[in-house]
Amino acid sequence: MSLLEKLYTDEHKIFRESLRKYLESNVTPHVDEWEQNGIVPKQAWRDFGAQGYLCPWLPEEYGGSGVGFEYSVIIAEEMARTNHSGFVTLLHSDIIVPYIYSFGNEEQKKKWLPGCATGEIITAIAMTEPDAGSDLAAMRSTAIKDGDQYVINGAKTFISNGINCDLVIVAAKTNPKADPPYTGVSLLVVEDGTKGFVKGKKLDKIGMWSQDTAEMFFDDCRVPVSNLLGEEGAGFKYLMQKLQQERLMAAWGSQLAAENALKCTIEFATQRKAFGRPISRFQANSFRLAEMATEVELGRTFLEVLSLDHIEKKDIVMKVSMAKYWICEMLNRVVSQCVQFHGGYGYMEEYPIARMFRDARVQTIYAGTSEIMLLIISRQLGL
Secondary structure, X not given: OOOHHHHOOHHHHHHHHHHHHHXXXXXXXXXXXXXXXXXXXXXXXXXXXXXXXXXXXXXXXHOOOOOOHHHHHHHHHHHHOOOOOOOOHHHXXXXXXXXXXXXXXXXXXHHHHHHHHHOOOOEEEEOOEOOXXXXXXXXXXXXXXXXXXXXXXXXXXXXXXXOOOOEEEXXXXXXXXXXXXXXXXXEEEEEOOOOOXXXXXXXXXXXXXXXXXXXXXXXXXXXEHHHEEOOOOOHHHHHHHHHHHHHHHHHHHHHHHHHHHHHHHHHHHHHOEEOOEEHHHOHHHXXXXXXXXXXXXXHHHHHHXXXXXXXXXXXXXXXXXXXXXXXXXXXXXXHHHHHHHHHHHHHOOOOHHHHHHHHHHHHHOOOOOHHHHHHHHHHHOOO
């Protein structure tokens, strides 16, 4: 029994089984269609929310069930079984919506959170810019106060849920002259349809085809001052506070993908024959599979410990950065070798490993590149 499983009650098991059945009937059969169309229908979000699978951690007064973080892990595990990375409900539920819950005032929470739980409101967060990725303090987007409004100007890119989103949290400089620069960053909520807010084209990515990643443009986009999240100038601090959970969930995504890649490769290797026997019976192959299995098991053990620490609200920024770095890199090592095991079939789209391979590459880039993770770790070590 794993560390997390020791926490699970019959309620957790019932929740998992219900979710698994739902995904088998309502998500997995549509995955290929969504991949070809390049987007997940909004109705899929609403249907998912109607079952209580979006933002289950939210208190009941805001439309959630008030359950613990372990439910988010269960959702991640079961979603991974669909071999599909486009329906990024965890980005919405566990990365973006927490900003509104943690930093929004009561009026903002009542206005937006119930819709986030039902799927009527799909969220996105706009941080990255064409000239500002890892160095967020270098962002050029501005939100200048004009009476009872903020006027937003700038461009964002690589925004997940960028086409489907009904609400986007925008990081912009309310004080472009602030020194140091990061003290001038604030978070503002912009609703779809706001004048001056334009969603650009859906970006054509190597992988994660049905995940609607897009550009965004703000041209004298006016939002009321009531759309400011938290305090003016505190945006960068808020982003840093939430990165622990964001990177923990990103690490879980890579961990689960590695587990799936290994599982389907072992199944293939035990069935595929060469020179009269299954290719898994060749010692070089069996050793390589054993090595991959060891790496995958180490990743899960580390993540379960970190998840328990996170549930207990411990500060694990350095360890989460280690997990994000190592597990995402591990996934890319594992999935590349899994393709090799499949031979020519591994390069065919009809085989699940092909999708896993193309979807894996971005994991070492988003939610903080491997290099940024190493920088954080080195600083935590006092280097």
